[in-house]
Amino acid sequence: MMHFEFQVEGGNFIKAGSASSQLKKILKQLNVEPKIIKRIVVAMYEAEVNIVAHAYKGDIYIDINTEKIEVRLVDEGPGIPDIELAMQQGFSTASSAVREMGFGAGMGLPNIKNNSDELNITSEVNKGTTVQFVTYLNQ
Amino acid sequence: MLKLKEMKIKEVVEVLNAKVVSGYNLLDAEVEYCFASDLMSDVLTLQTDNLLLLTGLANLQTIRTSEMSDITKIIFVRKKRATDEMIRLAAENDTILIECDYSMFKTSGILFSAGLKPVY
Numbered sequence: 001m002m003h004f005e006f007q008v009e010g011g012n013f014i015k016a017g018s019a020s021s022q023l024k025k026i027l028k029q030l031n032v033e034p035k036i037i038k039r040i041v042v043a044m045y046e047a048e049v050n051i052v053a054h055a056y057k058g059d060i061y062i063d064i065n066t067e068k069i070e071v072r073l074v075d076e077g078p079g080i081p082d083i084e085l086a087m088q089q090g091f092s093t094a095s096s097a098v099r100e101m102g103f104g105a106g107m108g109l110p111n112i113k114n115n116s117d118e119l120n121i122t123s124e125v126n127k128g129t130t131v132q133f134v135t136y137l138n139q
Numbered sequence: 140m141l142k143l144k145e146m147k148i149k150e151v152v153e154v155l156n157a158k159v160v161s162g163y164n165l166l167d168a169e170v171e172y173c174f175a176s177d178l179m180s181d182v183l184t185l186q187t188d189n190l191l192l193l194t195g196l197a198n199l200q201t202i203r204t205s206e207m208s209d210i211t212k213i214i215f216v217r218k219k220r221a222t223d224e225m226i227r228l229a230a231e232n233d234t235i236l237i238e239c240d241y242s243m244f245k246t247s248g249i250l251f252s253a254g255l256k257p258v259y
């Protein structure tokens with residue numbers, strides 16, 4: 001069982017993706033299959049960019065065992081008033097700065113779902129959002 | 140018309156009259172598919188291997204998105220230029236960056252005619 005933690009700064013698009021990049025290196029070293037690495041890091045990167053785009057700050061907790069990887073992203077931010085609506089493809093509240101970075105098309109949460117085996121989102125308005133996903137390593 | 144199955148990156152650079160700014164060691168690598176997008180969210184939904192990315196979005200997140208998507212070949216169109224920071228990050232991930240002065244449409248047309256395949 002391995003555990004890793006990363007911090008994410010809201011609004012910092014220079015650093016956005018550095019946690020996902022580190023996770024990718026870890027998974028490569030663990031000899032996880034490239035296709036599964038891609039699923040995990042794409043889901044993680046989408047979620048990391050979401051923190052940068054919407055929250056003030058966030059913490060990422062990662063647990064890996066031989067069977068699965070569990071990623072939990074906990075942010076302090078405005079929260080999501082209607083998670084079902086946020087899960088709809090094309091729905092976005094992203095700023096123009098986020099769109100200039102190539103995101104904000106309302107595709108992030110649906111893509112996390114497509115790239116994970118289990119997804120749970122909980123949120124409290126004006127407090128923050130927790131995104132948790134699980135991907136099985138032997139598929 | 141004879142369609143090539145794969146193209147070498149140096150052939151891509153030649154037909155586009157483009158300039159390589161990072162990752163020269165990939166000039167002999169071959170590429171079969173191409174995807175053109177300024178929206179990184181769309182790039183992140185792709186599952187194709189050995190993909191050449193055409194984009195007019197030149198910032199750090201273009202490089203990060205490619206890293207996560209296992210894309211190591213990027214062409215910036217519309218005279219967009221890679222910054223030093225982008226080149227540094229691309230080098231870390233063994234990625235070739237190419238600058239092309241043509242529009243997205245012209246670049247896509249040339250590469251399509253040359254035989255590169257669309258992802259969908």
